[in-house]
Every structure is written in C-alpha cells, then in structure tokens.
Amino acid sequence: MEDEEKINSERSTKRFKSKTMKNNSFIAPINNLDDGCLMHVFSFLSPIPDRYNTALVCHRWNYLACHPRLWLRVDQSVKDLSEPGVFPDLKTAVSVARFVMSVEVSFLMKQLSSVLEVRTGRYNKSSHKMNNCDVLLVALFQDLVIYFKVELFYTKPLPLDLVIQKYEVGSSKMTGIISQATKFAMQYFVFSNKICYFYTKPQK
Amino acid sequence: MASSSSSSSCSSSSEKKITLKSSDGEALNVEKNVALEFEPAKGFLEDNSEEADDEAIVVPLPNVSAAVLSELIPYVKQRLELSAKPVQKKLIKAFDDQFTRHLSDDKLGELMLAANYLGVNYLLDVLCDVTADRIKNKSVEYVREFLGIQNDFTPEEEAELRAQCPWAFEGVDQD
Numbered sequence: 350m351e352d353e354e355k356i357n358s359e360r361s362t363k364r365f366k367s368k369t370m371k372n373n374s375f376i377a378p379i380n381n382l383d384d385g386c387l388m389h390v391f392s393f394l395s396p397i398p399d400r401y402n403t404a405l406v407c408h409r410w411n412y413l414a415c416h417p418r419l420w421l422r423v424d425q426s427v428k429d430l431s432e433p434g435v436f437p438d439l440k441t442a443v444s445v446a447r448f449v450m451s452v453e454v455s456f457l458m459k460q461l462s463s464v465l466e467v468r469t470g471r472y473n474k475s476s477h478k479m480n481n482c483d484v485l486l487v488a489l490f491q492d493l494v495i496y497f498k499v500e501l502f503y504t505k506p507l508p509l510d511l512v513i514q515k516y517e518v519g520s521s522k523m524t525g526i527i528s529q530a531t532k533f534a535m536q537y538f539v540f541s542n543k544i545c546y547f548y549t550k551p552q553k
Numbered sequence: 554m555a556s557s558s559s560s561s562s563c564s565s566s567s568e569k570k571i572t573l574k575s576s577d578g579e580a581l582n583v584e585k586n587v588a589l590e591f592e593p594a595k596g597f598l599e600d601n602s603e604e605a606d607d608e609a610i611v612v613p614l615p616n617v618s619a620a621v622l623s624e625l626i627p628y629v630k631q632r633l634e635l636s637a638k639p640v641q642k643k644l645i646k647a648f649d650d651q652f653t654r655h656l657s658d659d660k661l662g663e664l665m666l667a668a669n670y671l672g673v674n675y676l677l678d679v680l681c682d683v684t685a686d687r688i689k690n691k692s693v694e695y696v697r698e699f700l701g702i703q704n705d706f707t708p709e710e711e712a713e714l715r716a717q718c719p720w721a722f723e724g725v726d727q728d
C-alpha cells in the first residue's frame with residue numbers, strides 16, 4: 350500500500366518534471382517513443398528552423414532529425430531503386446512527390462522563377478579544417494516552399510554575405526536552379542558528392 | 554481504408570462484442586469492428602476464426618494499458634462512424650482536433666506509442682502532427698525544457714554544431 354502511494358506520488362511529480370528535473374538518470378517520456386515514431390513526428394517539421402533546432406536537443410535527436418530518410422533523396426549513383434525515398438533523378442523524385450505539392454510537374458517547371466536563398470555554414474578559421482556542411486537552397490514559388498539540401502565540402506573562408514544569400518533565378522528549369530545555385534556556390538565549395546535532398550511544404 | 558472495413562460489415566458485426574485484455578490485466582468489451590481496427594487484434598481474430606463464438610475470444614494486448622485503451626476505443630468508434638458516412642474531411646479534422654486539444658504531453662506520448670503498436674495509422678498521423686506543432690518554431694533550450702530532455706552534448710560539440718548553421722537559430726519564438 351505504501352509502495353503504491355510512493356509510486357503514485359512519483360508519477361505526479363514526474364508530470365512537473367519538465368520545468369524542474371535536471372537529473373542525469375531521468376528519461377523524458379517523449380524519449381520512450383521508438384525511432385520510427387519520433388522520426389514520424391520530425392517529418393511534420395520544416396527544415397528551417399525546426400529540424401536544425403531539434404537536432405541540437407540531444408545526440409539521439411541529432412541522429413534522427415538529420416537522418417536522410419526524412420528527405421527525398423536524388424542520387425545518380427543509386428543502384429537499388431526499391432529503397433524508399435531515393436530517386437535516380439530529380440524529375441522522378443518530383444513526380445513521385447507530386448501529391449505532396451499538388452501541382453503538375455510540367456506546370457511547376459515553368460513557374461519556378463522566384464527568389465532562391467542559399468544558406469551555408471561558416472568556415473572554421475581556427476582549425477582550417479575542410480568542413481563538411483549542408484547547403485540549403487530555399488526556393489519559394491506560388492504557394493510552395495522547396496528546400497534543396499546539397500552536401501558540400503568547403504575549403505575557403507566564406508564572405509559573410511554568402512551565409513544567407515538571396516538572388517533571382519530567372520525562368521530556369523528546376524534542374525537549372527540547382528546547377529545555377531551550385532555553380533554559384535562552387536566558387537567556394539568543392540562537391541563531396543552529388544547527392545541532393547529535397548523537401549517541400551505549402552507556404553503559409 | 555477505415556471506411557471499407559467498417560461499412561461492409563457494419564450492421565452485423567457492430568452487434569458482436571470482443572474482449573480485449575490490457576497490459577494490466579483488465580478486460581474491455583468492444584464492438585468487433587472497432588477491434589478489427591487494431592492490427593494485433595485483427596491478426597489474432599483471423600488466427601482464431603474457427604472459434605464459433607466470438608464472445609469467447611479474449612485478445613491479449615500486452616503493450617497497452619487499460620487507461621490508454623479506454624481512451625482509444627471511443628475515439629476509434631466515433632471515427633469509424635464518421636468515416637462510414639460521406640462526411641466532409643473538415644468534420645473529421647474538427648473531431649480529431651477536439652480529441653487532441655486537451656491531451657497532456659505525457660498522454661500524447663502514451664497514445665502515440667499505443668497507436669503505433671496497434672497500427673492505427675490515421676490516429677498516429679494526427680498525434681505526431683500535434684506533437685510536432687508543440688515544438689514548432691521553438692528554440693533548442695525551450696524544447697529541452699518543455700519535454701524534459703537531458704542535454705548530452707558537450708559545450709564544444711554544441712558550439713561546433715551551431716557554427717555550422719548559424720541562420721537556423723534566428724527568428725524562433727521567444728520562450
């Protein structure tokens with residue numbers, strides 16, 4: 350009986366843990382969720398700022414929130430086409446993701462003509478390391494936001510204005526956007542590989 | 554998906570009751586069409602289909618407590634009724650909103666685990682969406698505090714990760 354009371358009181362304090370507990374051994378209820386569940390939650394979050402913020406919460410979240418499975422992946426070297434979410438070229442990927450965008454691909458290709466943002470990491474001056482980083486290309490058009498993520502190595506210090514850069518793309522095709530943006534970034538970057546991730550959501 | 558399984562056999566099977574046994578040993582009577590929405594129960598019923606009397610079947614659900622089950626069952630039941638009718642999606646959404654609005658974070662997590670285990674995908678989607686909404690546009694510190702998660706990064710690791718994408722941490726909501 351006493352034990353039961355103890356457990357109950359423990360439970361009720363647990364409920365208020367979030368504000369007060371700083372205990373090492375404490376495991377947060379949300380971390381009881383399995384990886385699949387937690388990733389499902391993250392899949393509802395947009396890359397900026399939420400996925401980058403959740404990635405910093407703890408190691409497990411870092412691994413899950415940055416997991417490639419949360420992105421549709423375009424990888425020319427891919428052999429096994431049965432792997433979910435991986436496509437040999439952008440066009441296939443977009444047409445599969447079309448139900449998310451609810452826009453015809455051909456229409457999309459024509460309309461894609463707005464501002465593109467390039468967001469990158471900063472060169473680490475102190476260590477002079479070749480750093481691996483993501484370049485996030487954010488394209489806005491119609492009522493959609495598309496995030497393209499390209500993995501790059503950067504070798505030179507970046508001018509500060511490149512860290513967040515917006516520029517007009519003109520009326521290029523979607524593949525053109527990537528090559529334009531990456532060509533632009535190529536002045537400062539060496540490609541680590543040609544894998545591109547993308548993610549779309551309706552613009553609010 | 555939900556409507557096809559329910560509408561075909563709705564009138565006859567809704568009368569039949571199935572007994573579910575929760576992790577803490579409690580027995581709950583539910584309509585058969587509700588039980589069929591739970592994957593483990595569906596499999597169990599199929600395996601034991603030669604049993605003449607459905608009433609005699611007790612389906613064990615060792616991963617779900619009675620408290621959680623008794624919240625899930627009315628939800629699934631009403632959701633089935635809703636989707637059996639040709640109602641608008643708006644109504645279903647309103648119903649889902651009403652169900653999730655007052656859930657505590659702990660309860661949300663428990664229900665999510667149960668929905669995942671029971672394979673009730675429409676509920677899992679709704680719950681995950683709600684959870685994501687609660688941490689949307691929040692700072693790292695807020696999320697840690699809010700969910701009670703221990704920061705296991707060293708200060709150096711965290712600084713390095715932040716330096717990689719400084720723009721990601723601007724413009725989030727004030728706590």
